[in-house]
Amino acid sequence: MKLRASQAVEVLRAAGEPTRLRILALLAREELAVLELCGVLDQSQPRVSRHLKLLAEAGLVERFPDGAWVFYRLTGGGQGGGLIREVLDRIDPADLVFARDAERLHAVFAERASVASDYFARNAARWDEIRSLYIAEGDVEDAILQAAGPGPFKRLVDLGSGTGRMLTLLGPRAGAALGLDLSQQMLNIARNHVSEAGLKVCELRHGDIFGTRLPDADADLVVVHQVLHYLTDPAAAVKEAARITAPGGRLIIVDFAPHKLEFLREQHQHRRLGFSDAEIRRWLGEGAFDIRVETLPPARDAGLTVKIWTAAKVADSAAARQRTAA
Ligand SMILES: C[S@@+](CC[C@H](N)C(=O)[O-])C[C@H]1O[C@@H](n2cnc3c(N)ncnc32)[C@H](O)[C@@H]1O
Incomplete structure:
Protein backbone atom coordinates (compact mmCIF):
# COMPACT_ATOMS: atom_id res chain seq x y z
CA MET A 1 0.00 0.00 0.00
CA LYS A 2 1.16 3.48 -0.85
CA LEU A 3 1.43 6.40 1.58
CA ARG A 4 -0.70 9.45 1.04
CA ALA A 5 1.45 12.51 0.36
CA SER A 6 0.28 14.13 3.61
CA GLN A 7 1.29 11.00 5.56
CA ALA A 8 4.72 10.98 3.93
CA VAL A 9 5.20 14.63 4.89
CA GLU A 10 4.23 13.84 8.49
CA VAL A 11 6.64 10.89 8.70
CA LEU A 12 9.51 12.78 7.09
CA GLN A 45 16.61 12.95 29.50
CA PRO A 46 13.96 15.70 28.99
CA ARG A 47 15.39 16.43 25.55
CA VAL A 48 15.53 12.82 24.46
CA SER A 49 12.07 12.19 25.89
CA ARG A 50 10.67 15.12 23.88
CA HIS A 51 12.11 13.67 20.66
CA LEU A 52 10.76 10.22 21.51
CA LYS A 53 7.30 11.65 22.17
CA LEU A 54 7.27 13.23 18.71
CA LEU A 55 8.43 10.03 17.06
CA ALA A 56 5.80 8.03 18.94
CA GLU A 57 3.07 10.47 17.89
CA ALA A 58 4.12 10.02 14.27
CA GLY A 59 3.83 6.24 14.76
CA LEU A 60 7.53 5.64 14.11
CA VAL A 61 8.46 4.21 17.49
CA GLU A 62 6.63 2.11 20.05
CA ARG A 63 6.88 2.80 23.75
CA PHE A 64 6.72 0.07 26.34
CA PRO A 65 7.04 0.68 30.06
CA ASP A 66 8.98 -1.88 32.07
CA GLY A 67 8.78 -1.10 35.80
CA ALA A 68 10.20 2.39 36.29
CA TRP A 69 12.02 2.24 32.96
CA VAL A 70 10.55 2.87 29.53
CA PHE A 71 11.85 1.05 26.49
CA TYR A 72 11.40 2.11 22.86
CA ARG A 73 11.61 0.18 19.65
CA LEU A 74 11.13 1.01 15.99
CA THR A 75 7.57 0.29 14.92
CA GLY A 76 7.47 -3.07 13.21
CA GLY A 77 5.09 -2.56 10.31
CA GLY A 78 3.17 0.34 8.90
CA GLN A 79 4.02 2.34 5.85
CA GLY A 80 5.73 5.05 7.89
CA GLY A 81 8.06 2.45 9.43
CA GLY A 82 8.85 1.10 5.96
CA LEU A 83 9.72 4.54 4.66
CA ILE A 84 12.02 5.20 7.61
CA ARG A 85 13.81 1.87 7.18
CA GLU A 86 14.43 2.78 3.54
CA VAL A 87 15.86 6.14 4.58
CA LEU A 88 18.07 4.52 7.23
CA ASP A 89 19.30 1.92 4.73
CA ARG A 90 20.55 4.70 2.50
CA ILE A 91 22.70 6.33 5.17
CA ASP A 92 26.39 5.54 4.82
CA PRO A 93 27.34 3.45 7.90
CA ALA A 94 30.69 5.26 7.86
CA ASP A 95 28.98 8.61 8.42
CA LEU A 96 30.88 10.10 11.37
CA VAL A 97 27.92 10.82 13.65
CA PHE A 98 26.16 7.52 13.00
CA ALA A 99 29.35 5.48 13.27
CA ARG A 100 30.18 7.19 16.59
CA ASP A 101 26.66 6.44 17.92
CA ALA A 102 27.03 2.79 16.93
CA GLU A 103 30.38 2.66 18.73
CA ARG A 104 28.94 4.25 21.86
CA LEU A 105 26.02 1.84 21.84
CA HIS A 106 28.50 -0.99 21.58
CA ALA A 107 30.46 0.47 24.52
CA VAL A 108 27.30 0.87 26.65
CA PHE A 109 26.40 -2.77 26.02
CA ALA A 110 29.97 -3.99 26.51
CA GLU A 111 30.06 -2.24 29.89
CA ARG A 112 26.72 -3.81 30.80
CA ALA A 113 27.87 -7.24 29.65
CA SER A 114 31.03 -6.94 31.72
CA VAL A 115 29.08 -5.92 34.87
CA ALA A 116 26.68 -8.83 34.29
CA SER A 117 29.51 -11.26 33.66
CA ASP A 118 31.24 -10.12 36.91
CA TYR A 119 27.95 -10.65 38.68
CA PHE A 120 27.64 -14.22 37.39
CA ALA A 121 31.31 -14.96 38.07
CA ARG A 122 30.94 -13.64 41.64
CA ASN A 123 27.69 -15.44 42.28
CA ALA A 124 28.24 -18.72 40.44
CA ALA A 125 28.91 -20.63 43.66
CA ARG A 126 25.77 -19.15 45.28
CA TRP A 127 23.56 -19.31 42.20
CA ASP A 128 21.42 -22.25 43.32
CA GLU A 129 20.65 -20.40 46.56
CA ILE A 130 19.90 -17.06 44.79
CA ARG A 131 17.62 -18.76 42.27
CA SER A 132 15.45 -20.15 45.05
CA LEU A 133 15.18 -16.87 47.01
CA TYR A 134 12.05 -15.58 45.36
CA ILE A 135 10.30 -18.56 43.86
CA ALA A 136 9.16 -22.01 44.92
CA GLU A 137 11.68 -23.89 42.85
CA GLY A 138 10.13 -27.32 43.33
CA ASP A 139 6.83 -26.13 41.84
CA VAL A 140 8.60 -24.51 38.88
CA GLU A 141 10.62 -27.64 38.18
CA ASP A 142 7.56 -29.91 38.36
CA ALA A 143 5.84 -27.61 35.87
CA ILE A 144 8.87 -27.67 33.55
CA LEU A 145 8.96 -31.47 33.62
CA GLN A 146 5.28 -31.47 32.67
CA ALA A 147 5.80 -28.89 29.94
CA ALA A 148 8.69 -30.86 28.42
CA GLY A 149 6.72 -34.09 28.35
CA PRO A 150 8.08 -37.57 29.02
CA GLY A 151 10.48 -37.72 26.09
CA PRO A 152 12.73 -39.40 25.30
CA PHE A 153 14.41 -36.45 23.56
CA LYS A 154 17.07 -36.98 20.94
CA ARG A 155 18.87 -33.80 21.91
CA LEU A 156 18.35 -31.19 24.61
CA VAL A 157 19.95 -27.75 24.34
CA ASP A 158 19.91 -25.50 27.41
CA LEU A 159 20.77 -21.89 26.55
CA GLY A 160 22.30 -19.92 29.44
CA SER A 161 22.70 -23.14 31.39
CA GLY A 162 24.20 -21.56 34.53
CA THR A 163 24.97 -24.17 37.17
CA GLY A 164 23.28 -26.85 35.05
CA ARG A 165 20.01 -27.25 36.93
CA MET A 166 17.93 -27.70 33.74
CA LEU A 167 20.43 -30.27 32.49
CA THR A 168 20.23 -32.34 35.67
CA LEU A 169 16.43 -32.01 35.64
CA LEU A 170 15.80 -32.89 31.98
CA GLY A 171 19.05 -34.67 31.03
CA PRO A 172 17.80 -38.08 32.22
CA ARG A 173 15.14 -37.89 29.46
CA ALA A 174 17.62 -37.02 26.71
CA GLY A 175 19.90 -39.08 24.48
CA ALA A 176 22.30 -36.13 24.23
CA ALA A 177 22.37 -32.73 25.91
CA LEU A 178 24.29 -29.52 25.53
CA GLY A 179 24.47 -26.57 27.93
CA LEU A 180 25.77 -23.25 26.59
CA ASP A 181 26.82 -20.37 28.82
CA LEU A 182 29.04 -17.29 28.64
CA SER A 183 30.38 -17.67 32.17
CA GLN A 184 33.31 -20.04 32.67
CA GLN A 185 32.62 -20.05 36.40
CA MET A 186 29.03 -21.20 35.82
CA LEU A 187 30.21 -23.80 33.29
CA ASN A 188 32.70 -25.28 35.79
CA ILE A 189 30.02 -25.67 38.44
CA ALA A 190 27.60 -27.15 35.90
CA ARG A 191 30.27 -29.69 34.86
CA ASN A 192 30.54 -30.84 38.48
CA HIS A 193 26.77 -31.04 38.85
CA VAL A 194 26.17 -33.14 35.74
CA SER A 195 29.06 -35.40 36.60
CA GLU A 196 27.77 -35.87 40.19
CA ALA A 197 24.40 -36.74 38.63
CA GLY A 198 26.13 -39.34 36.44
CA LEU A 199 24.82 -37.65 33.31
CA LYS A 200 27.39 -38.66 30.69
CA VAL A 201 25.07 -37.41 27.94
CA CYS A 202 25.57 -33.77 29.00
CA GLU A 203 28.20 -31.60 27.36
CA LEU A 204 28.95 -28.06 28.56
CA ARG A 205 30.31 -25.48 26.18
CA HIS A 206 31.21 -21.82 26.26
CA GLY A 207 28.76 -20.07 23.93
CA ASP A 208 26.60 -17.04 23.34
CA ILE A 209 22.82 -17.27 23.17
CA PHE A 210 22.83 -14.59 20.44
CA GLY A 211 24.99 -16.69 18.14
CA THR A 212 25.02 -20.31 19.24
CA ARG A 213 26.69 -21.55 16.02
CA LEU A 214 24.38 -24.56 16.25
CA PRO A 215 22.67 -25.75 13.07
CA ASP A 216 19.01 -25.06 12.30
CA ALA A 217 16.63 -27.55 13.93
CA ASP A 218 19.45 -28.88 16.12
CA ALA A 219 17.40 -30.05 19.11
CA ASP A 220 13.97 -31.45 19.82
CA LEU A 221 14.00 -29.79 23.26
CA VAL A 222 15.40 -26.28 23.79
CA VAL A 223 15.25 -24.56 27.17
CA VAL A 224 15.80 -20.91 28.10
CA HIS A 225 15.34 -20.80 31.85
CA GLN A 226 15.60 -17.46 33.69
CA VAL A 227 17.99 -15.95 31.16
CA LEU A 228 15.96 -13.53 29.02
CA HIS A 229 15.60 -10.82 31.67
CA TYR A 230 19.39 -10.33 31.79
CA LEU A 231 19.78 -9.81 28.06
CA THR A 232 20.17 -6.64 26.01
CA ASP A 233 18.19 -8.14 23.13
CA PRO A 234 15.77 -10.79 24.40
CA ALA A 235 13.93 -10.84 21.06
CA ALA A 236 17.13 -11.92 19.26
CA ALA A 237 17.74 -14.65 21.85
CA VAL A 238 14.22 -16.03 21.38
CA LYS A 239 14.72 -15.98 17.61
CA GLU A 240 17.97 -17.94 17.93
CA ALA A 241 16.32 -20.46 20.28
CA ALA A 242 13.43 -20.80 17.81
CA ARG A 243 15.87 -21.37 14.94
CA ILE A 244 17.62 -24.30 16.62
CA THR A 245 14.34 -25.97 17.65
CA ALA A 246 13.48 -28.86 15.35
CA PRO A 247 10.04 -29.03 13.74
CA GLY A 248 7.89 -31.20 16.00
CA GLY A 249 10.15 -30.27 18.94
CA ARG A 250 9.58 -27.92 21.89
CA LEU A 251 11.07 -24.69 23.06
CA ILE A 252 10.47 -23.95 26.74
CA ILE A 253 11.01 -20.40 27.94
CA VAL A 254 10.78 -19.74 31.66
CA ASP A 255 10.87 -16.20 32.99
CA PHE A 256 8.90 -13.70 35.03
CA ALA A 257 5.61 -12.00 34.25
CA PRO A 258 5.91 -8.18 34.25
CA HIS A 259 6.69 -7.02 37.81
CA LYS A 260 7.87 -3.96 39.72
CA LEU A 261 10.90 -5.10 41.69
CA GLU A 262 13.34 -2.40 40.60
CA PHE A 263 15.99 -3.55 43.07
CA LEU A 264 16.56 -6.60 40.85
CA ARG A 265 18.07 -4.26 38.23
CA GLU A 266 20.39 -2.64 40.74
CA GLN A 267 21.39 -5.64 42.80
CA HIS A 268 20.97 -8.57 40.43
CA GLN A 269 21.63 -7.15 36.97
CA HIS A 270 18.15 -7.74 35.58
CA ARG A 271 17.59 -5.54 32.53
CA ARG A 272 13.94 -6.32 31.95
CA LEU A 273 11.33 -6.66 34.69
CA GLY A 274 9.49 -9.59 33.16
CA PHE A 275 7.78 -10.22 29.85
CA SER A 276 4.21 -10.15 28.59
CA ASP A 277 2.64 -13.06 26.74
CA ALA A 278 2.14 -10.80 23.73
CA GLU A 279 5.85 -10.03 23.55
CA ILE A 280 6.95 -13.66 23.71
CA ARG A 281 4.31 -14.66 21.16
CA ARG A 282 5.44 -11.92 18.78
CA TRP A 283 9.09 -12.95 19.09
CA LEU A 284 8.27 -16.60 18.45
CA GLY A 285 6.28 -15.68 15.37
CA GLU A 286 2.62 -16.39 14.77
CA GLY A 287 2.04 -19.68 13.04
CA ALA A 288 5.50 -21.18 13.57
CA PHE A 289 4.70 -22.47 17.06
CA ASP A 290 1.69 -23.67 19.02
CA ILE A 291 2.17 -21.82 22.28
CA ARG A 292 0.88 -22.81 25.68
CA VAL A 293 1.29 -20.42 28.60
CA GLU A 294 1.38 -21.45 32.22
CA THR A 295 1.31 -18.98 35.09
CA LEU A 296 2.59 -20.26 38.41
CA PRO A 297 1.06 -18.69 41.50
CA PRO A 298 3.51 -16.28 43.17
CA ALA A 299 5.34 -17.81 46.10
CA ARG A 300 6.55 -16.22 49.33
CA ASP A 301 4.81 -12.89 48.72
CA ALA A 302 7.91 -11.91 46.79
CA GLY A 303 5.95 -10.21 44.02
CA LEU A 304 7.29 -12.49 41.30
CA THR A 305 5.14 -14.66 39.10
CA VAL A 306 6.89 -17.31 37.03
CA LYS A 307 5.63 -17.97 33.51
CA ILE A 308 6.34 -20.97 31.36
CA TRP A 309 5.86 -20.50 27.62
CA THR A 310 5.88 -23.90 25.95
CA ALA A 311 6.22 -23.51 22.21
CA ALA A 312 5.71 -26.63 20.10
CA LYS A 313 7.26 -26.04 16.70
CA VAL A 314 4.82 -26.76 13.94
CA ALA A 315 6.10 -29.87 12.21
CA ASP A 316 7.56 -29.38 8.76
CA SER A 317 5.47 -26.35 7.94
CA ALA A 318 6.38 -23.64 5.48
CA ALA A 319 5.13 -21.15 8.08
CA ALA A 320 7.66 -22.45 10.62
CA ARG A 321 10.55 -22.11 8.17
CA GLN A 322 9.43 -18.71 7.00
CA ARG A 323 8.79 -17.26 10.44
CA THR A 324 12.03 -18.37 12.08
CA ALA A 325 14.01 -17.18 9.06
CA ALA A 326 12.27 -13.76 9.01
C1 LIG B 1 20.13 -16.47 35.92
S1 LIG B 1 21.29 -17.50 35.27
C2 LIG B 1 20.22 -18.85 34.88
C3 LIG B 1 20.96 -20.11 34.72
C4 LIG B 1 20.12 -21.35 34.54
N1 LIG B 1 19.37 -21.33 33.31
C5 LIG B 1 19.24 -21.53 35.74
O1 LIG B 1 18.06 -21.30 35.63
O2 LIG B 1 19.74 -21.81 36.81
C6 LIG B 1 21.57 -16.78 33.71
C7 LIG B 1 22.71 -17.42 32.99
O3 LIG B 1 22.74 -16.87 31.68
C8 LIG B 1 24.10 -16.73 31.30
N2 LIG B 1 24.16 -15.75 30.22
C9 LIG B 1 23.98 -14.42 30.28
N3 LIG B 1 24.11 -13.88 29.06
C10 LIG B 1 24.37 -14.91 28.21
C11 LIG B 1 24.60 -15.00 26.80
N4 LIG B 1 24.60 -13.91 26.02
N5 LIG B 1 24.83 -16.21 26.26
C12 LIG B 1 24.86 -17.32 27.04
N6 LIG B 1 24.66 -17.29 28.38
C13 LIG B 1 24.40 -16.11 28.95
C14 LIG B 1 24.79 -16.27 32.57
O4 LIG B 1 26.17 -16.51 32.53
C15 LIG B 1 24.07 -17.13 33.62
O5 LIG B 1 24.74 -18.33 33.83
Missing part, protein backbone atom coordinates in the same frame (compact mmCIF):
# COMPACT_ATOMS: atom_id res chain seq x y z
CA ARG A 13 8.90 15.83 9.26
CA ALA A 14 9.08 13.70 12.42
CA ALA A 15 12.29 12.00 11.26
CA GLY A 16 13.77 15.08 9.62
CA GLU A 17 15.79 16.36 12.56
CA PRO A 18 19.37 15.28 13.30
CA THR A 19 18.84 13.86 16.81
CA ARG A 20 15.60 12.14 15.87
CA LEU A 21 17.21 10.48 12.87
CA ARG A 22 20.04 9.28 15.14
CA ILE A 23 17.47 7.91 17.58
CA LEU A 24 15.71 6.04 14.78
CA ALA A 25 19.01 4.59 13.58
CA LEU A 26 19.82 3.37 17.11
CA LEU A 27 16.36 1.86 17.61
CA ALA A 28 16.65 0.09 14.27
CA ARG A 29 19.47 -1.92 15.91
CA GLU A 30 18.04 -2.61 19.38
CA GLU A 31 15.15 -1.83 21.65
CA LEU A 32 16.57 0.70 24.11
CA ALA A 33 15.67 2.32 27.41
CA VAL A 34 15.48 6.12 27.52
CA LEU A 35 18.51 6.31 29.80
CA GLU A 36 20.55 4.13 27.43
CA LEU A 37 19.63 6.48 24.57
CA CYS A 38 20.64 9.51 26.67
CA GLY A 39 24.03 7.89 27.32
CA VAL A 40 24.70 7.20 23.65
CA LEU A 41 23.44 10.58 22.39
CA ASP A 42 25.02 12.45 25.30
CA GLN A 43 21.83 14.47 25.73
CA SER A 44 19.60 15.15 28.71
